[in-house]
Amino acid sequence: MSDLQQKPVNEERRTLLKAGAVATGTALAPGVLLFGAAQARAPEEPASDKVRWGMIIDVNKCADGCNDCVTACNEENGLSGATGPQDSQWIRKLNIRHLKTGVETSLPMLCVHCEHPPCVDVCPTGASMKRADGIVLVDRHICIGCRYCMMACPYKARSFVHEPLTDQNPEVPRGKGCVESCTFCVQKVDRGENTTACVEACNAAGHKAMIFGDMNDPTSEIAQILKTQKTTEIRADLGLNTGVRYQGI
Amino acid sequence: MREIIRAWGLTALLAGLLLAPAGVMAGVEKPVLERGKGERCVEDTEYMRRYHMQLLKHHRDDTMRRGIRTTKHSLKGCVECHASSKTGSVASSKEDFCMACHVYASVKLDCWDCHATKPMKKTTPAAMPRLSPLTVGLPGGQQP
Numbered sequence: 569m570s571d572l573q574q575k576p577v578n579e580e581r582r583t584l585l586k587a588g589a590v591a592t593g594t595a596l597a598p599g600v601l602l603f604g605a606a607q608a609r610a611p612e613e614p615a616s617d618k619v620r621w622g623m624i625i626d627v628n629k630c631a632d633g634c635n636d637c638v639t640a641c642n643e644e645n646g647l648s649g650a651t652g653p654q655d656s657q658w659i660r661k662l663n664i665r666h667l668k669t670g671v672e673t674s675l676p677m678l679c680v681h682c683e684h685p686p687c688v689d690v691c692p693t694g695a696s697m698k699r700a701d702g703i704v705l706v707d708r709h710i711c712i713g714c715r716y717c718m719m720a721c722p723y724k725a726r727s728f729v730h731e732p733l734t735d736q737n738p739e740v741p742r743g744k745g746c747v748e749s750c751t752f753c754v755q756k757v758d759r760g761e762n763t764t765a766c767v768e769a770c771n772a773a774g775h776k777a778m779i780f781g782d783m784n785d786p787t788s789e790i791a792q793i794l795k796t797q798k799t800t801e802i803r804a805d806l807g808l809n810t811g812v813r814y815q816g817i
Numbered sequence: 818m819r820e821i822i823r824a825w826g827l828t829a830l831l832a833g834l835l836l837a838p839a840g841v842m843a844g845v846e847k848p849v850l851e852r853g854k855g856e857r858c859v860e861d862t863e864y865m866r867r868y869h870m871q872l873l874k875h876h877r878d879d880t881m882r883r884g885i886r887t888t889k890h891s892l893k894g895c896v897e898c899h900a901s902s903k904t905g906s907v908a909s910s911k912e913d914f915c916m917a918c919h920v921y922a923s924v925k926l927d928c929w930d931c932h933a934t935k936p937m938k939k940t941t942p943a944a945m946p947r948l949s950p951l952t953v954g955l956p957g958g959q960q961p
């Protein structure tokens with residue numbers, strides 16, 4: 569597309585953005601708010617550091633035995649769904665039991681997209697990287713498969729692909745010899761959907777235990793919750809400032 | 818005398834080497850490529866032949882590391898246009914678009930260890946062209 573053709577589009581976009589900024593948080597019906605309508609960006613626009621994607625998981629709403637988020641992730645990203653020691657798992661359901669009270673909790677665990685990711689610190693090639701908008705990714709083009717990042721991650725969030733793969737999802741390239749982990753469904757985020765496969769599945773199942781959004785956008789649902797309710801970072805003592813926070817643990 | 822023989826031998830050898838490629842070339846068919854589905858390629862054919870990897874490498878870094886999702890030089894675009902009408906892929910048989918030249922030139926490809934060699938299935942919403950959701954509803958229903 570030439571610059572000449574592009575200009576009017578950008579002007580149009582600017583006005584729409586302005587309109588969108590006013591429209592965010594619009595009430596659809598009493599008590600129902602439409603959040604985050606102004607976050608989408610044009611394909612030629614790089615990810616911005618004004619945005620930080622994050623997730624809140626309310627474990628009280630997460631149903632014991634439900635695996636819908638995991639299935640949706642596998643489907644979206646082309647994972648086999650096998651759970652052996654050499655299989656890729658980007659999100660796992662864990663059952664934890666309080667040692668003293670015996671209370672049992674079921675929760676999904678995934679890459680928490682640390683603000684200060686140890687996986688990025690240790691990577692010798694720069695393959696493990698954090699995008700401007702806080703999404704932590706592996707650049708498979710330069711990953712040498714040393715697996716340092718797997719050792720460094722405190723959340724056991726990363727998997728190594730041991731066997732050759734075929735029939736990958738065109739939007740999610742992945743292959744043997746590289747490390748991988750949850751991408752916050754970066755292909756969906758970049759399309760402006762502002763949600764992830766796991767969150768959609770959780771909502772579809774009616775549990776609504778997971779919320780995804782821009783933590784920096786004061787009008788977003790996630791930012792509102794962070795501001796008004798108690799949320800917990802797992803291993804907060806490490807000071808990684810995680811993008812995934814929990815409620816009810 | 819021995820020197821002279823050696824010199825002649827060397828000349829003959831060199832001449833043989835120089836002539837050999839022409840002889841070999843004559844026996845190998847130039848790759849025949851299927852025409853892409855689109856009207857024309859994103860760049861001139863001559864340019865693409867020489868520089869496609871530079872374009873792809875530049876685009877891969879823009880997309881992977883910065884989240885820029887323009888489609889002009891994206892590998893997915895190449896696959897969509899050049900997937901073979903027989904195999905539906907750009908690299909599953911020796912005649913498919915990428916393989917035809919790469920087999921001819923003996924240059925190994927790693928791209929397809931990770932990337933899909935077939936276009937996206939058209940039924941998923943993801944196969945829609947990547948327009949900013951903000952530009953979809955332009956006045957008069959026009960598309961940018």
Ligand code: SF4
Nearest residue numbers: 679680682685687721
């Ligand atoms: S959770 Fe693990 S893989 Fe994810 S950013 Fe943090 S250290 Fe890296």
Ligand code: SF4
Nearest residue numbers: 691711712714715717
């Ligand atoms: S396995 Fe890849 S991403 Fe992980 S530390 Fe090694 S080179 Fe970096």
